[in-house]
Amino acid sequence: MRLIERRIGLLFAVFCVLLAAVFARAFWLQAVRGGELQAEASAQQTRSVVVPGHRGRILDRRGKELAVSEDAASVFATPYQVKDPAAAAAQLAPALGVPAAVLRQKLSKRETGFAYLARKVDLAAAERVRRLDIDGIGVLPDSHRVYPQGELAAQVIGAVGIDNQGLSGLESGYESELHATDGQRKVTRDALGQTIEAKTVRGERTGDELTLTLDAAIQDRTEKALAEIGGQYAPAGATAIVMDPRNASILAMANWPPVNPSELTNVSQADLQNRATGFTYEPGSTFKSFTVAAALQDGIVGPDTSFYLPPEIKVADRTIGEAHPRGAESLTVSQILAQSSNVGAVTVGLKLGAERFDPWIRRFGFGRQTGIGFPAEERGIVPSLRDYSGSTMGNLPIGQGLSVTPVQMAAGYAAIANGGTLRAPRLVTELDDDPIEMPRGRRVLSTRTARKVLTMLEGVLAPGGTASEVTVPGYELAGKTGTSEKAINGVYSKTRFVASFVGFAPARKPRLLVAIVVDEPKGDIYGGSVAAPAFGEIAGFALPYLRIPPD
């Protein structure tokens, strides 16, 4: 009996020792070496995977995609881990389409811990690299921006950089909305490398979607019209804006020369600029409409008020003549506008007076940003009343001595076309399906005055007007031509001009406004012959396309 008890005691003691050993080992592994072993296991079994978030899409008003993001990959190297740089470069070169010499150079920098071999390669190329299974070569998920419409509205949409950040245009202006956030996933693998668990550490966030007021079809036709101007007159640049004057929604905003947003390496800053908001110029005769509108609204003149106009008019030390010399004659205000008389417009301006004229320039929105929300929008230059010289009122009424942007002119003319309300032009209509509230307009003219100016502007496209050659069959048109000399180093050039035209259709109840500005056309210089025909072409397409019936 005692022997049995002794054996049981011995067995108990052995078990106690074994248990103590197990506990000691467990303590050693979990408490003493726990952190180290956990890190090693984690490195072997789990992997952190970046899930790239996609930048928000940019759509036209009919939902056509103007900019989208697509999955891509970037191939990188850890040079000191690459055993044979020359062999690796030779293997990678055909897969990546990069010269082997370039890759070898990058891989040979052994002191470097990280080097990109190719950015934003397509997924098929990335898969080819993965299959090569070269030590020290890895693939990172990425995304790249695609512009499905090619060059369409390239300067307006803008471009993104290598890290998907907006560099210009709306891509830059709406960076915070379009920007995406990458996600992170933790993947656990078994000994065979098979995924046994995938946990989302941080979900990826797609950028907000931007819906524009632009219409791809009208934009395309507008760009074609500018391309014809470009081909015929080889200007330094040209821009056109197509707008619905009722709500100042921009249906097209085109620039010439065109640029390819996917290939910006050799594009100059000037060509990348959206001239509609960034180009400043002296508007010339297109400004006369505002002079006349101001005088009409203040009751200084009426459409039929007649002035006896000499061939030239002297204001302080300046003598202003007509574009085409003529003898002294009497012209009504309507005729002054239709024939674009410099002497007549200055006479109306002088009758209005500097103190009354100056606030009118600002009331129409000149000298400040229109509120379109486009990055780097220019304000133009409008002299303050205290800076007026004796001859200023000989310049301003005919659109000299101040600079404006094409979009300011379009907005000002839209106010005339819609019955007198100045509205901020609209380029973005929805942000992630949430409609952006249309800014309230500001009445600058009475409906009656706006109607009178509009009627007068019909004369510009009527026989005897400065754009009488332009027609759109079935429609009455209105508009104003402009040809201004460029000021170079403070002197008006006799060889460099800006030709422009702003037109509406249908004339009595405008639903379409087109503004065209051509910088330094060659061969011909006049707004009526260089810019106005493009209005006819654009309106001839857009009116039936938008199902706008004639008056």
Added chain:
Amino acid sequence: MPPAAAPARRVARPVPAPPPRVLVAVRELPDSGLVVRMSRGQLWIGVLGALLAGIVALNVVSLSLGTSAGRLSPRIERLARENSALRADLAQRLATPRVQAEAARLGLIVPGTDEIGYLSSRDGDAAAAAQRLAAGLLGASLPAELVAGGGSAPATSTSAAPTAPVAPTAPSGGGASPPPADGGGGGGAGGVGA
């Protein structure tokens, strides 16, 4: 006679306190008839075995689900990538310049503004249209290929007389028109033209 011995004093012995009820219950547990019956029964072994097997099975199922989810995860990612590439490809194929170039190649043209007529709607037109639509008569006057192709005539292409005067067709080419009667450039001080 010796005096009678005094009766022996009875010493009161302390009574031990009864053990706590829980202890009593624990002590008596092995003798409980129920426990005895259960521990003697072979069924108990089966129950314990089944529970252990259940725990193992649960773990296996959980691991198996994790593995299949892990296998699906890259597939989902791949499909999402393919989807994004296909969407970009579709957008490129439907790009306006490409569609218009293709339409031009097929000989399609945009009708001139004088080739399009507009009808003024009157009271009752909408109701009449709805009735015709319900009766399947709306497409009756359309060309067969449009009806067969599921297309519809553009609203602006009705054949009624135009409500606006129609001017002779004049192609409005960009910049091809002759110079206007009036031109600029010669104003006295930096002339501004029309």
